[in-house]
Amino acid sequence: MTKGQGYYQPKWYEVGLDTLSQVNVLSSRFLVDIHEGTSSFRGLGNQGRTTSHIGTLPVLPGLQCQVCDECAESILSFSKVKKTGVDITYNSYKECFIVHASSGDIEFYQRGDLYLADFRDYVTSNAIPAMITLEREQLFERATVKRAQETGFLSGMLVSHLNRPQST
Numbered sequence: 587m588t589k590g591q592g593y594y595q596p597k598w599y600e601v602g603l604d605t606l607s608q609v610n611v612l613s614s615r616f617l618v619d620i621h622e623g624t625s626s627f628r629g630l631g632n633q634g635r636t637t638s639h640i641g642t643l644p645v646l647p648g649l650q651c652q653v654c655d656e657c658a659e660s661i662l663s664f665s666k667v668k669k670t671g672v673d674i675t676y677n678s679y680k681e682c683f684i685v686h687a688s689s690g691d692i693e694f695y696q697r698g699d700l701y702l703a704d705f706r707d708y709v710t711s712n713a714i715p716a717m718i719t720l721e722r723e724q725l726f727e728r729a730t731v732k733r734a735q736e737t738g739f740l741s742g743m744l745v746s747h748l749n750r751p752q753s754t
Contacts, residue, residue: 594698596659599706603683603694607663610643610651615709616660617641617651625652645687645708646670660705 596602601612614620623640639653649662649670668674673686677693683701685692694701 594700596697596700596702599704599709600697600702601660601662601705603664603667603685603701603703604661605664607661608665610649610662610666611654611657612641612643612651612660612662613655613657614639614641614653615655616643616705617653618644618710620653643708644710645689645692646672646685647688 598613601616609625618641620639620641622638625640640650641653643649643651643662646667647670649667651662664674667685672688675684675686676682677684680693681696683694685694685703692703694703696702
């Protein structure tokens, strides 16, 4: 991702879907089966970075990702996601890209000039002990909304509004 004027800084739990990216680069908190494996990538400014670990994104089985906990953003390559065999559609009513994963749809909403998905539901259990308090509270809030929806306490329309990122 490149930074332009009016740049939106993604939250720790937001993952971008990028049509220009040729690699998947994610925080380890979303990955499993992390193992040693050297790989590298370059941004548009030709700045390079080498990573020493690779992991798998459980929500998209078979999708290998470079591990980069120091990177400011987590990015999925549109073409690499597509190569896993999932369908990707654009919903003009919701104004989002939808990755139709076997475990459920992942919706990438526009925030600034980026398409981002809330990945709090995909934080791996191994990552939770290392998370800071604020990050844990944000996970708890998301789980509470989900439980309220499952029990019928909240209407689907209200839950959709609570879960959908608001434009900035």
